[in-house]
Structures are given as structure tokens and as C-alpha cells.
Amino acid sequence: MSTATEHRTFDSLNPATGTVVGSHPIHDAAAVRAAVRDAGEAARWWARLGHAERRRRLLDFKAVLTRELHRVANLIHEETGKPVGDATLETVLAIVHLDWAARNARKVLGPRRVSPGLISVNMAATLEYLPLGVVGVIGPWNYPLFTPMGSIGYALAAGNAVVFKPSELTPGVGVLLAELFAESVPEHRVLQVVTGLGETGAALAADPGVGKIAFTGSTATAKRVMAACAANLTPIVAECGGKDALIVDAGADVAAAADAALWGAMSNAGQTCVGVERVYVVDAVYEAFMRELTTRAEGLRGGEHYGPITMPSQTEIIRRHVDDALARGGTAVVGGAGSVRPPYVDPVVLTGVPEDSSAVREETFGPTITVTRVATAEEALQKANAAAYGLGGTVFSGDPRRAMELARAMLTGMTAINSVISFAGVPALPFGGVGDSGFGRIHGADGLREFTRAKAITRQRFPLPGMKITSFSRTPAELQRLVKMVTILHGRRKS
Numbered sequence: 001m002s003t004a005t006e007h008r009t010f011d012s013l014n015p016a017t018g019t020v021v022g023s024h025p026i027h028d029a030a031a032v033r034a035a036v037r038d039a040g041e042a043a044r045w046w047a048r049l050g051h052a053e054r055r056r057r058l059l060d061f062k063a064v065l066t067r068e069l070h071r072v073a074n075l076i077h078e079e080t081g082k083p084v085g086d087a088t089l090e091t092v093l094a095i096v097h098l099d100w101a102a103r104n105a106r107k108v109l110g111p112r113r114v115s116p117g118l119i120s121v122n123m124a125a126t127l128e129y130l131p132l133g134v135v136g137v138i139g140p141w142n143y144p145l146f147t148p149m150g151s152i153g154y155a156l157a158a159g160n161a162v163v164f165k166p167s168e169l170t171p172g173v174g175v176l177l178a179e180l181f182a183e184s185v186p187e188h189r190v191l192q193v194v195t196g197l198g199e200t201g202a203a204l205a206a207d208p209g210v211g212k213i214a215f216t217g218s219t220a221t222a223k224r225v226m227a228a229c230a231a232n233l234t235p236i237v238a239e240c241g242g243k244d245a246l247i248v249d250a251g252a253d254v255a256a257a258a259d260a261a262l263w264g265a266m267s268n269a270g271q272t273c274v275g276v277e278r279v280y281v282v283d284a285v286y287e288a289f290m291r292e293l294t295t296r297a298e299g300l301r302g303g304e305h306y307g308p309i310t311m312p313s314q315t316e317i318i319r320r321h322v323d324d325a326l327a328r329g330g331t332a333v334v335g336g337a338g339s340v341r342p343p344y345v346d347p348v349v350l351t352g353v354p355e356d357s358s359a360v361r362e363e364t365f366g367p368t369i370t371v372t373r374v375a376t377a378e379e380a381l382q383k384a385n386a387a388a389y390g391l392g393g394t395v396f397s398g399d400p401r402r403a404m405e406l407a408r409a410m411l412t413g414m415t416a417i418n419s420v421i422s423f424a425g426v427p428a429l430p431f432g433g434v435g436d437s438g439f440g441r442i443h444g445a446d447g448l449r450e451f452t453r454a455k456a457i458t459r460q461r462f463p464l465p466g467m468k469i470t471s472f473s474r475t476p477a478e479l480q481r482l483v484k485m486v487t488i489l490h491g492r493r494k495s
Contacts, residue, residue, distance in 0.1 A: 010197065012171050015343050016081040016308045022172045027194040029203040035163050035192045036209040039134040042188035043161035047131050051106035051159075058102035058157060061184040065095050068180055072173070076145060079170040081307035081343070082268055093425060094149040100427030101157035101448060108445045109158060109452055116458070118489060119482075124459045129452035131159030132211030136204045138225065140216045141310055142271040142365075144170035145177065146424075150431060150442035151214035151237070152177075152191065155451040160211070161190045165204050169310055171195040201225070208232045212451060215239070216273075218363075219436045237440030237450050239432055241363040242273045242391030245384035246420070247406060248281040248289055249377045251398030253418070258292035260394065260420035261369065262300070266347050269306045270367035271314075273437075274392035274414070274421050277364055279371045280380035286373045290333070293371065294349060297334040302344030302367065309366065315342045318366035325350050325359040325370070335368075355383060363389065377406060385411045391433035394420050413437065 008026040013019065027035070046054065065072065069091050076087035109129035116123040135155040139148030144166060152162050166174030171193075178193040185191070194200055205213050205228035212235050215225045219240040229236050246264065248257045264276030281289045302308065309315050319340045326332060335348035348368040353359050359370055374380045377397070384393065393410040395417050397403035407415040413433045414423040423429050430446035432438060441447055468474055469482055 010168060010171075010195075012079050012169060014078050014081060015169075015310045015312070016303070021075075021078045022175075024171045024175065024195040026196040027200050027203075028196075029199075032163070032194050032200060032203040033207060033209075035194050036134055036136075036204070036207045038189055039161040039163050039192055040209055042190045043131065043133045043159075045188050046156075046161055046185075046190045047159040051110060054157065054159065055102045055105065057185050058098060058153070061181050062095055062098045062102065064180050064183050065091070065098070069095070072145065072176060072180075075172055075176055076170070077307075079172055080141065080144065080310045082310075083305075083307055086268060086306070090143055090146045094146045094153070096425070097146075097150060097427045097443065098153040101153045104428075104445070105157040105159075105448055108448045119485070120458070122460055122462050122464045124461055126457045126459075128455050128457075129158070129449055130455050131452055133160060134210050135160045135162050135451055136207070136210040136213045137162055137164045138201045138204065138213065138215045138217070139164065139166045139170075139174065140273075141167035141169035142268060142273070144173040147216050147239075147273075148174070148214075149177075150447065151216075151451075154442060154447040155214070156191065158448050158451040160451055161188075162192070163204060163210070164191065164193045165201045166193065166195065168195075168197050202228055205229050205234070205236075206231060208234075210234055212236065214440075214442070214451075219438070222438060237432070237442065238438035239273065239440075239442065240391075240436060240438040241365070241389060242275070242433065242437050243277050243361070243363050243387045243389040244274055244392045244394070244412070245278040245280060245380075245387070245410075246276045246394040247377060247380045247384060247396065247410075248279065248285060249380075249395070249397035249399070249402065249406070250282045250284040252285060252396035253398070254285050254288045255292050256418065257396035258289055258296060260396070261293060262296050262347075264394065264420040265369040266297070266300055266306060266367040269302060269309055269345065270318075271310060271365050272421070274424065276369060276394060276420065278360060278384070278387075279369060280374050280383055281371060282377055282380065283373055283375055290351070290371065294334050297347045297349050300347045300367075302339075302341075302346045306367065308343035309345055312342065314365055315340055315345065317362075318345055318364055318368060321357075321359040321362065321364045321366075322348055322350070322368060325353040325357050328354050328357050330354070330357070330359070330370075355386065361387065377402070381406055381409055385409075388436040389433070390435040391437035392416070392421065392423065411435070413441070 073087040111128040330353035339346040430441035
């Protein structure tokens, strides 16, 4: 890890107890600059290793992470407050994604021949994807391993070095990750961590030595990061917030839908970017769904079934959304204003909430859910798509064809059918949003390509007789031959 040039430190705290988990340096702009400079040298070495050797090193890193799974999960538990079981699941998913990235990088990114077409029949055409150099990753606190590893693992597999700035709430997870990586790649600091507050992340985004920034966080912060990147035309992939909707169609398995809605809304204390925050239920199954949902929700309690609100200031946002929903005519069928008892929030299920209320329009990021009765699935879809966010979504339906139509029509980057958040567990699928949820993709082949630059190469194999087109010695007859060929190939209108 890079050394801070000033001897300032900050503490990470267990949000459930307030006890100090660890103390870490605040890396200033000079320290970030030094880390990026070192990463540039490491990136050149890492790229020269080639796909096969990088694959071997990353699979070894995966084995190290697996060996230390319980240690990593316990640290996630301490810094976020989430149950150890949930932290274990997060670590397992990170391992699975790292494995996929390592094993598939060459197939996705390696050189391949492409057809040159008849006009360029004398050419050999090759496409490959080359690393960018240094990738800066600015990670969140809600999933401090799984989410940033969606960028880190794929960027490393693509041949880049990484400078990772973890959230100031969960710096220890980032530091441990870099230490474990160094066991598999001791020669150069291919993965470095810089710790600190917002100024540290801003310095990383503004550093001209960074080839791309991968950011996860709020939409408002993403705009500030983009502004810092703009000075150097540094590209950015941004995974921002969500206000994900779940649609329950007639004929759906109501019990399964309620169980999924509850997990999507309440797990990790609702602090999930692709968590369920809105549910739209077709009238025919509304009453049955509400019975299933409320029965399940009444048995949950913060601090027992899920952890605390990791960021203390978030409790006031949750309280404001619940109060606004109730003040505007909504009904709390489970919980209510008294459910907010920092650092915990008990489940809140709201019905009859106006669509223009903050509880429906803004990201709550807490264990709350709004349920709205609709006449048809088409009305549900219209309401689901009315939000500015477009990250994930869910459809429950007994009709596979109808479910697929609804899933395709949702204005989101990902949609799960008859399951919840399942797309995050499939490494081959890209992950990212539209609208206020950001742009770019991590995970899958798209995630590997996100951290590369496409390189196109043509090689003339032989000259075409009588077709010297790109030369000042070109004759009118040669140009006419080209026009005749194009006319034959493309001049007929197709029905």
C-alpha cells in the first residue's frame, strides 16, 4: 500500500457497536500520485506476462481468497455490521466472479481474425483488446468486497494494474484484499490500495496517469467524479443507485414472490443498489400477496435478521421517506415511523403511497418497501419505468412468455424472473444501469472489454490488380471498377 505523505489517520468503526475496527492513513494527492506512478510500472510488467500467466496468478489469488474466506467475511461483518452469513455469501460471489474473469479473459480479449469483406478481400483483419494501463476503482461500503471486485478482478484479468480507493467506512476490507493479492503476485504492486476520505477519491479521479475510473456510489457523487475525470478526458464506468421494482403478475407464485420481495427489500438492511424498493401487484393477486408479505415481514427485526444501517446519516433519509409517505396518505401495514431506531431500522411495509412521493421516487437504501395495487401488468410496467433510475428489476409471473416480455420492457440493465437479484450471481452476465443508475458495465465479457481499448489491425496480403484505390496514381477506370462492384453487391433493394 502507498505511504501517506502526511501523518493523518482515520478510524473505521463497527456501526453496530461503535467500536474501532482499525485505523488507516489518509492518503493525500501526493500519495495517490505516487501510487498511480508505481501502478504504471506494474501495469507494463503485468501486461507483458500475457493471458496465460495472468490467468495462473489470478486463479492462485482466488485460492488464497478461498482459504481466507472466513477471515475476509469476519472483517466485512465488523466494518459493515452485516451478519457473518451475508458477508460469507458476498465473499463467495466475489470468488466466483474472479474465477470467471481469469478463465475467460483470453477468449474474450485475445486476437482474432475478422472478415475483411469483398472490397478488402486482399487484407487480413485482426481485432484484439489491449489493457488501458492503470484503472482506478472507487468502491462502496454496502458490499465492500463483491462490488469493487466486479471492477478489480475484471480489470486485472484484462491486463491492467489497479489502484483501489475503498469507502472510508470499510477501508480494512480493501487493505486486506491487497495484502492477499500480494501473496500471489509479489513482484510488483499490481493491486494497490489508497485509503482516506472524499479528497483521496477525488485525487485518484483527477490523476492523469489513470486510464479509467470505475466508480460505485450515489448518482450525485458520480457527477462529481465525472467532473474530476473530465479534466483529463479520463473515461469512467459508473454504477450508481437504484429504485428497483418488482412486478407480480396474475398467475404468479404469490408465496415465492412475497419471499423474494422481502429478501430483496430487507437483506443487508435494504442497503443494496439492486434491492427491491417498489412492488407493483396486479389486483387479482394483491390481497393474497399482502397476506404473505406482511406475515413474513412481521417476523423480522433489525439487529437479529440483518445488520445496522452502516452509514449513520442514512437513517435520517429513511425516516424522512417513511414520514413523507405517511403524511401523504400512505399506510404502514408493517412497522412505521417508530421502526427507525439507530443504528437499526426494523422492516417497514407501506401501501397506498403516492407515486410522486420521496419514498417512491428517491433511493431509500433502507429496509422499507412500498406496495402498490395495479389493474394490469402493463400498468405495473408503466409505473416501474417511470423512475429516473434503471438498474435492476424483477418479474414474477406464471406465464414464461409474458414474463420475458415484461422483463425485456423494463428500463433496466438487468431483470430477474421468478427470482430476485439472481443476475448478480451469473458471472457471464453484464451488470450496470441506465438513466440515473449510471452507464458502462462490469461482469461478463462486457465487463472485461470495459477495461480495455479495442485494437484493429489490417495487413495487406497482396495488391489487387487494377484496383489501386488509395493512391494519387488511381485512374478513373479503377474508380469505376469499384463503383461497379459496389453496385453489384449493394444496389438491389431487398424485400
